Amino acid sequence: MEDSTSPKQEKENQEELGETRRPWEGKTAASPQYSEPESSEPLEAKQGPETGRQSRSSRPWSPQSRAKTPLGGPAGPETSSPAPVSPREPSSSPSPLAPARQDLAAPPQSDRTTSVIPEAGTPYPDPLKQSSDKRESTPHHTSQSEGNTFQQSQQPKPHLCGRRDVSYNNAKQKELRFDVFQEEDSNSDYDLQQPAPGGSEVAPSMLEITIQNAKAYLLKTSSNSGFNLYDHLSNMLTKILNERPENAVDIFENISQDVKMAHFSKKFDALQNENELLPTYEIAEKQKALFLQGHLEGVDQELEDEIAENALPNVMESAFYFEQAGVGLGTDETYRIFLALKQLTDTHPIQRCRFWGKILGLEMNYVVAEVEFREGEDEEEVEEEDVAEERDNGESEAHEDEEDELPKSFYKAPQAIPKEESRTGANKYVYFVCNEPGRPWVKLPPVIPAQIVIARKIKKFFTGRLDAPIISYPPFPGNESNYLRAQIARISAGTHVSPLGFYQFGEEEGEEEEEAEGGQNSFEENPDFEGIQVIDLVESLSNWVHHVQHILSQGRCNWFNSIQKNEEEEEEDEEKDDSDYIEQEVGPPLLTPISEDLEIQNIPPWTTRLSSNLIPQYAIAVLQSNLWPGAYAFSNGKKFENFYIGWGHKYSPDNYTPPVPPPVYQEYPSGPEITEMDDPSVEEEQAFRAAQEAVLLAAENEESEEDEDEEDDYD
Amino acid sequence: MDADSLLLSLELASGSGQGLSPDRRASLLTSLMLVKRDYRYDRVLFWGRILGLVADYYIAQGLSEDQLAPRKTLYRGAPLLSPQVQIKEETRLVSVIEQIDKAVAIIPRGALFKTPFGPTHVNRTFEGLSLSEAKKLSSYFHFREPVELKNKTLLEKADLDPSLDFMDSLEHDIPKGSWSIQMERGNALVVLRSLLWPGLTFYHAPHTKNYGYIYVGTGEKNMDLPFML
Numbered sequence: 001m002e003d004s005t006s007p008k009q010e011k012e013n014q015e016e017l018g019e020t021r022r023p024w025e026g027k028t029a030a031s032p033q034y035s036e037p038e039s040s041e042p043l044e045a046k047q048g049p050e051t052g053r054q055s056r057s058s059r060p061w062s063p064q065s066r067a068k069t070p071l072g073g074p075a076g077p078e079t080s081s082p083a084p085v086s087p088r089e090p091s092s093s094p095s096p097l098a099p100a101r102q103d104l105a106a107p108p109q110s111d112r113t114t115s116v117i118p119e120a121g122t123p124y125p126d127p128l129k130q131s132s133d134k135r136e137s138t139p140h141h142t143s144q145s146e147g148n149t150f151q152q153s154q155q156p157k158p159h160l161c162g163r164r165d166v167s168y169n170n171a172k173q174k175e176l177r178f179d180v181f182q183e184e185d186s187n188s189d190y191d192l193q194q195p196a197p198g199g200s201e202v203a204p205s206m207l208e209i210t211i212q213n214a215k216a217y218l219l220k221t222s223s224n225s226g227f228n229l230y231d232h233l234s235n236m237l238t239k240i241l242n243e244r245p246e247n248a249v250d251i252f253e254n255i256s257q258d259v260k261m262a263h264f265s266k267k268f269d270a271l272q273n274e275n276e277l278l279p280t281y282e283i284a285e286k287q288k289a290l291f292l293q294g295h296l297e298g299v300d301q302e303l304e305d306e307i308a309e310n311a312l313p314n315v316m317e318s319a320f321y322f323e324q325a326g327v328g329l330g331t332d333e334t335y336r337i338f339l340a341l342k343q344l345t346d347t348h349p350i351q352r353c354r355f356w357g358k359i360l361g362l363e364m365n366y367v368v369a370e371v372e373f374r375e376g377e378d379e380e381e382v383e384e385e386d387v388a389e390e391r392d393n394g395e396s397e398a399h400e401d402e403e404d405e406l407p408k409s410f411y412k413a414p415q416a417i418p419k420e421e422s423r424t425g426a427n428k429y430v431y432f433v434c435n436e437p438g439r440p441w442v443k444l445p446p447v448i449p450a451q452i453v454i455a456r457k458i459k460k461f462f463t464g465r466l467d468a469p470i471i472s473y474p475p476f477p478g479n480e481s482n483y484l485r486a487q488i489a490r491i492s493a494g495t496h497v498s499p500l501g502f503y504q505f506g507e508e509e510g511e512e513e514e515e516a517e518g519g520q521n522s523f524e525e526n527p528d529f530e531g532i533q534v535i536d537l538v539e540s541l542s543n544w545v546h547h548v549q550h551i552l553s554q555g556r557c558n559w560f561n562s563i564q565k566n567e568e569e570e571e572e573d574e575e576k577d578d579s580d581y582i583e584q585e586v587g588p589p590l591l592t593p594i595s596e597d598l599e600i601q602n603i604p605p606w607t608t609r610l611s612s613n614l615i616p617q618y619a620i621a622v623l624q625s626n627l628w629p630g631a632y633a634f635s636n637g638k639k640f641e642n643f644y645i646g647w648g649h650k651y652s653p654d655n656y657t658p659p660v661p662p663p664v665y666q667e668y669p670s671g672p673e674i675t676e677m678d679d680p681s682v683e684e685e686q687a688f689r690a691a692q693e694a695v696l697l698a699a700e701n702e703e704s705e706e707d708e709d710e711e712d713d714y715d
Numbered sequence: 716m717d718a719d720s721l722l723l724s725l726e727l728a729s730g731s732g733q734g735l736s737p738d739r740r741a742s743l744l745t746s747l748m749l750v751k752r753d754y755r756y757d758r759v760l761f762w763g764r765i766l767g768l769v770a771d772y773y774i775a776q777g778l779s780e781d782q783l784a785p786r787k788t789l790y791r792g793a794p795l796l797s798p799q800v801q802i803k804e805e806t807r808l809v810s811v812i813e814q815i816d817k818a819v820a821i822i823p824r825g826a827l828f829k830t831p832f833g834p835t836h837v838n839r840t841f842e843g844l845s846l847s848e849a850k851k852l853s854s855y856f857h858f859r860e861p862v863e864l865k866n867k868t869l870l871e872k873a874d875l876d877p878s879l880d881f882m883d884s885l886e887h888d889i890p891k892g893s894w895s896i897q898m899e900r901g902n903a904l905v906v907l908r909s910l911l912w913p914g915l916t917f918y919h920a921p922h923t924k925n926y927g928y929i930y931v932g933t934g935e936k937n938m939d940l941p942f943m944l
Contacts (some may be wrong), residue, residue: 308927323734323735323736323737324737325736325855326733326734326735326736326739326764327732327733327734328729328732329729329730329732330726330729330730330734332726333730358729358732360732360908361895361897362892362895362910363895363897364897365730365897437897458942459939459943459944460942460943461910461941461943461944481804508802609770611736612736612738614738615738624766629932629933630732643729645732645733646732647913649943655938655939656938656939656942658944660943
């Protein structure tokens with residue numbers, strides 16, 4: 001036991017507090033300071049107004065046994081070895097303590113404060129525990145220290161009080177308390193685990209009580225902030241031991257403040273901020289998933305497949321060119337869309353896909369991808385609809401036969417024009433939309449001609465929700481997804497252009513046929529395309545051609561003759577041939593140059609520009625549609641691309657006027673018997689009656705005359 | 716949008732699709748700086764781009780210290796030669812800009828404040844709107860002299876803060892629903908688009924000082940709005 005002067009030891013302790021690991025050995029009573037904090041007893045010591053070290057020194061030594069026992073207090077001040085344990089102990093070599101610590105460490109660690117103490121950093125608790133284990137009054141450092149500590153813990157109050165009195169560095173004190181906490185927590189454990197050594201029996205309940213009181217005091221919650229000193233101190237010590245700042249003692253108050261603030265923000269701001277930021281995190285999560293998808297599956301094979309497949313377009317390259325034209329979504333956004341497209345191609349069997357554009361909406365926007373499925377991979381949903389239609393027609397006929405009594409209505413609804421098959425005409429491509437990259441892609445249903453016809457007559461903003469109803473006149477047959485699809489079809493038909501010669505007609509047998517099919521439907525890339533000079537592209541519109549079929553006013557690209565299909569009603573066929581002959585609609589054939597496009601009231605339908613006037617040699621040709629504001633096309637001579645960004649409406653110089661309702665139908669044929677006439681006025685009635693009477697009179701007169709004549713004859 | 720933060724602003728407003736090509740951006744930056752120096756403006760805003768048939772006009776506005784004072788508008792672009800049109804293109808341009816400004820130029824609440832002496836100043840302590848505020852139309856004001864303010868009842872006026880609420884808010888715009896509010900990038904950016912003057916985009920990043928508006932369009936009012944909603 002070393003009877004170093006307590007002050008010295010304390011100093012040492014203090015110095016070594018930071019080090020904590022310092023060997024405790026040999027410092028039996030040496031580390032009263034250490035021991036105190038480590039042991040829970042110090043808590044109690046705090047309470048006790050005992051003298052400082054002296055009491056410590058006086059007591060602790062025996063306590064090695066004590067130490068083991070509930071740090072809280074048992075083993076009381078048996079240790080009479082006055083050696084100031086704590087101060088010494090820290091300075092002594094930590095090694096012996098180390099192993100012991102581990103032993104001891106275990107139980108206390110379960111406690112809160114012990115857990116607070118980082119294992120790396122806090123030798124305090126360990127030595128204490130160990131010392132307590134050892135319980136040797138011999139100058140075993142560890143044991144002694146332990147003992148000391150424990151003893152001191154037994155008298156936490158005196159220690160602590162003493163500490164306070166002595167106005168040690170705060171750090172020291174904190175450390176002490178740290179230890180105290182440690183031990184405090186372990187106290188309970190120890191109490192259970194280790195029966196009080198012999199000495200502890202004598203443990204004055206006073207000590208226990210004081211310790212308990214001290215701890216209770218420390219745990220008392222502040223009325224202002226809801227914290228308690230116990231937690232705060234243990235947190236602080238943890239933080240210090242974790243971070244090991246220089247001159248911790250000097251910045252101690254700041255550390256204390258920081259710890260408080262950290263707690264504070266966690267408790268109070270969590271509620272407010274989390275709600276607001278949640279959607280941001282959600283979308284970030286989804287977009288993170290986009291970035292991670294590449295790593296999902298096997299590496300080599302996938303790479304080869306991907307490079308060979310080529311279904312994904314080079315969106316970034318197109319975006320670069322469009323940016324030269326001043327059109328685009330910003331690089332980050334475009335990249336995310338790129339990744340989303342990649343995800344689309346990975347999950348669906350897609351032959352080719354393209355970033356079609358973005359349609360703005362009121363609440364949300366649509367990112368649109370134009371997709372061509374691989375052969376035979378289409379999803380056929382529409383067969384059901386066709387079947388239903390046929391059934392309906394059959395039923396209506398049956399009804400007509402039955403209900404002869406009611407006047408038959410002569411009105412025959414015009415037969416619905418069937419939609420075009422997939423992969424032809426307006427349904428050549430399938431479109432997927434999503435609201436934001438990262439959200440799931442939704443497939444748009446194929447468009448039917450009726451929808452296109454009505455879409456031409458209405459003008460509505462998109463809300464951003466695909467299932468929103470379209471309330472309009474004439475009533476649109478479908479909801480927003482159908483309207484969106486119809487507008488996409490119209491925009492594609494009107495504004496998708498390519499440089500002349502890029503596409504050529506396929507080498508099929510038939511040339512221009514005059515049947516219902518009409519015109520060439522298919523085209524393919526021209527492998528011999530040599531590019532056109534950018535200047536030429538800008539100067540003359542005839543260098544650009546439409547490569548999407550024009551949509552007839554019927555709503556289809558390929559003329560459908562509804563007359564021929566009416567084979568059921570033969571009688572009316574003949575009639576119809578005469579009266580209802582529908583002219584075949586013909587639209588401009590595929591690959592028509594856009595110079596043939598109609599003007600809109602003296603406004604040219606297209607505007608061409610060079611992307612840059614300052615550096616013309618590297619400029620690209622940009623085509624901007626005036627008919628569909630927001631549709632752009634660019635070409636650098638060899639490459640080209642189309643893009644749309646806007647609200648999805650056509651430009652009209654006149655204001656929109658909704659169509660008037662159709663005239664009221666004639667309910668019945670007008671004939672003489674049911675011709676409506678005005679009621680005769682009074683004069684007319686009288687005149688009529690007079691005339692009638694006159695006639696009657698005349699007739700009577702004639703009769704009477706005839707009678708007279710006859711009578712005369714008789715005579 | 717402020718000339719100082721032009722690049723960032725353009726990036727934030729890019730959701731509407733129309734932006735500036737790199738060479739235009741570069742030239743604009745330079746020229747706006749020059750304008751600021753030559754005319755001694757306090758702030759120079761890049762107002763936007765009016766698309767023409769042949770070429771586009773790039774418009775900038777200069778603001779003096781008093782934010783609400785009438786602004787000077789500068790344009791650059793190729794004038795359209797159109798002999799048929801009686802009105803000079805320039806006049807038409809100016810009137811369009813003024814119309815748009817009066818109708819749909821907006822700023823968030825709190826960005827400007829009014830001093831008792833009259834002039835309005837940029838509020839240096841404006842930290843941005845909070846998220847809940849950013850989603851409400853009432854947190855945005857028209858960037859012009861108030862028109863409807865006087866018509867408010869005394870009861871409503873009592874709730875207003877005279878130093879901040881001295882302009883008309885968007886809440887009472889007619890027709891209702893002529894603004895589309897969207898949050899982009901999760902909640903990190905709020906974008907308002909005018910449906911009455913399509914092409915006007917206003918953006919603001921909540922909790923930051925970034926905000927601004929830009930007009931890119933043909934300069935035509937959307938008269939069909941009531942049918943389209």
